[in-house]
Amino acid sequence: MTHSLHRRGTRESLSEDYVMLCLPAVGVNDEGHAPKLKKFLEIAVRYDPVNIGAIKLGNMYSHSKEEVIAAAQAVTHAVFVKPEQVASVLQDLKEADLGMSVVVSGIFENVDKCVEKAGLKHHTANFSLGIWGNTKRLPSDDILEVATMCGHAMISANLIKSAVDEIKAGRKTPDEAARMLAPQCACGIFNPARAAKLMAAMAAK
Amino acid sequence: MKIDPEVCIACEACLPYCPVNAISMQGDVAVIDQDECVDCQVCLKSGVCPVDCIYFEPAPWPRSLRTTFSDPRTEHKETKIAGRGTEEMKTNDVTGRFQRGWVGMGCEFGRPGIGTRFRDVSKVAQVLAKHGVEFESKNPVTFLMEDKKTGKLRDDVLNEKVLSGIIECLYPIEKFEEIMNALKEVAKEVDTVFSVEVINRADPDGSYPLRKLLDKMGIPYYINGKQNVGLGRPVANV
Numbered sequence: 001m002t003h004s005l006h007r008r009g010t011r012e013s014l015s016e017d018y019v020m021l022c023l024p025a026v027g028v029n030d031e032g033h034a035p036k037l038k039k040f041l042e043i044a045v046r047y048d049p050v051n052i053g054a055i056k057l058g059n060m061y062s063h064s065k066e067e068v069i070a071a072a073q074a075v076t077h078a079v080f081v082k083p084e085q086v087a088s089v090l091q092d093l094k095e096a097d098l099g100m101s102v103v104v105s106g107i108f109e110n111v112d113k114c115v116e117k118a119g120l121k122h123h124t125a126n127f128s129l130g131i132w133g134n135t136k137r138l139p140s141d142d143i144l145e146v147a148t149m150c151g152h153a154m155i156s157a158n159l160i161k162s163a164v165d166e167i168k169a170g171r172k173t174p175d176e177a178a179r180m181l182a183p184q185c186a187c188g189i190f191n192p193a194r195a196a197k198l199m200a201a202m203a204a205k
Numbered sequence: 206m207k208i209d210p211e212v213c214i215a216c217e218a219c220l221p222y223c224p225v226n227a228i229s230m231q232g233d234v235a236v237i238d239q240d241e242c243v244d245c246q247v248c249l250k251s252g253v254c255p256v257d258c259i260y261f262e263p264a265p266w267p268r269s270l271r272t273t274f275s276d277p278r279t280e281h282k283e284t285k286i287a288g289r290g291t292e293e294m295k296t297n298d299v300t301g302r303f304q305r306g307w308v309g310m311g312c313e314f315g316r317p318g319i320g321t322r323f324r325d326v327s328k329v330a331q332v333l334a335k336h337g338v339e340f341e342s343k344n345p346v347t348f349l350m351e352d353k354k355t356g357k358l359r360d361d362v363l364n365e366k367v368l369s370g371i372i373e374c375l376y377p378i379e380k381f382e383e384i385m386n387a388l389k390e391v392a393k394e395v396d397t398v399f400s401v402e403v404i405n406r407a408d409p410d411g412s413y414p415l416r417k418l419l420d421k422m423g424i425p426y427y428i429n430g431k432q433n434v435g436l437g438r439p440v441a442n443v
Contacts, residue, residue: 002290002400002402003277005400006313006316007429014428017429024299025296025300025437028439029437029439055278056278097436099437101292101298101436101437102433103295103432103433105429105430105432106429108432120435121407121411121435122433123297123406123432123435124297124407125413125415125432126293126309126403127419128427128429129402130401131398131399131400132392133399134395137319137398138319138398144317144318147318148317152368153318154245156222156224156225156226156318157318158220158221158222158223159221161221183251184222184251186250
């Protein structure tokens with residue numbers, strides 16, 4: 001379920017993209033885990049995430065934040081645009097000692113600084129070696145930068161093109177176009193703030 | 206997924222939502238190509254149809270696999286986990302699944318946004334099996350293997366198309382170069398794309414031996430990735 005790993009983009013763009021996951025290990029510490037995942041989301045919303053999600057329900061663009069928090073179970077997600085937010089959430093999580101596993105996706109060196117600032121140590125890493133196989137079938141790089149922010153591929157290339165066309169035609173602002181895409185990513189790991197910037201650039205071409 | 210032709214008003218609103226481009230206009234109605242559709246339900250759950258003419262009928266085996274592998278909100282009966290894979294390294298601080306000296310590897314077929322037939326998954330799994338990898342027992346693709354020693358998937362599932370299927374496996378770090386070379390070769394023979402990921406437990410000094418190996422071998426990897434930050438309890442002996 002490596003849905004937050006293969007996000008593509010430039011260093012500048014990815015420096016505004018951090019996904020945090022909180023989950024129990026099935027069969028080990030999942031008994032009574034739901035309140036702990038709710039607490040994770042409550043901590044996350046203190047620091048103004050651009051998205052939160054609970055896989056069984058959806059994200060904050062398809063439901064209210066309160067509904068998402070109430071539906072927390074199995075795995076929960078929060079997305080931030082600044083490393084400082086991530087460091088603050090990690091510090092609060094360390095203090096809360098929920099006992100749930102926490103994973104942070106983002107530029108390695110930036111995440112490492114957050115982990116260190118929170119007095120934690122990274123434990124295990126997952127590296128992306130990119131896309132292999134018949135890559136001629138892939139859409140363009142700029143489309144992929146938006147599409148890979150929903151790792152389950154629920155946001156189609158054609159929908160991204162439609163959203164960009166809406167911006168070009170002046171019918172939607174970049175933020176509105178990003179919000180048109182966000183509900184499709186049920187987990188809530190899509191970063192609408194970054195998507196808006198990427199699609200604004202695509203529309204300007 | 207199906208569209209009721211008696212109700213469809215040909216507004217074309219659903220067309221861009223399909224992740225595998227399986228919806229097209231045929232005359233005055235939108236039609237879903239049943240062979241290409243992966244039953245992910247994105248078109249239905251988007252709520253985009255103004256007349257509610259998109260519907261889903263649960264399919265019998267083996268087509269039933271399309272939904273379980275394509276809709277992350279669907280839980281696999283065997284693994285009790287939603288989505289296509291397992292918890293892999295996300296809970297390694299608790300499960301100890303990935304020990305020092307080992308590499309976890311995932312090959313995620315159909316991603317991003319192309320979809321895959323299981324025959325491509327089977328082709329690569331068989332090559333990896335020949336190199337002695339240990340397939341993850343809780344992974345849904347592993348459940349489809351006739352024999353974990355050969356990596357071959359059941360014949361009746363090979364033509365099924367899904368949005369994504371992941372091979373997850375484990376091997377000693379000493380085998381990394383050999384397996385990367387084998388993967389590069391078989392990658393030329395698949396019709397779809399697959400994203401490759403590798404997992405490594407940090408050494409006590411915080412370094413990742415696998416990263417050093419990637420640098421040494423000149424294998425490119427993304428500047429971004431995932432890290433478990435060790436907050437899970439009880440702590441695994443790993």
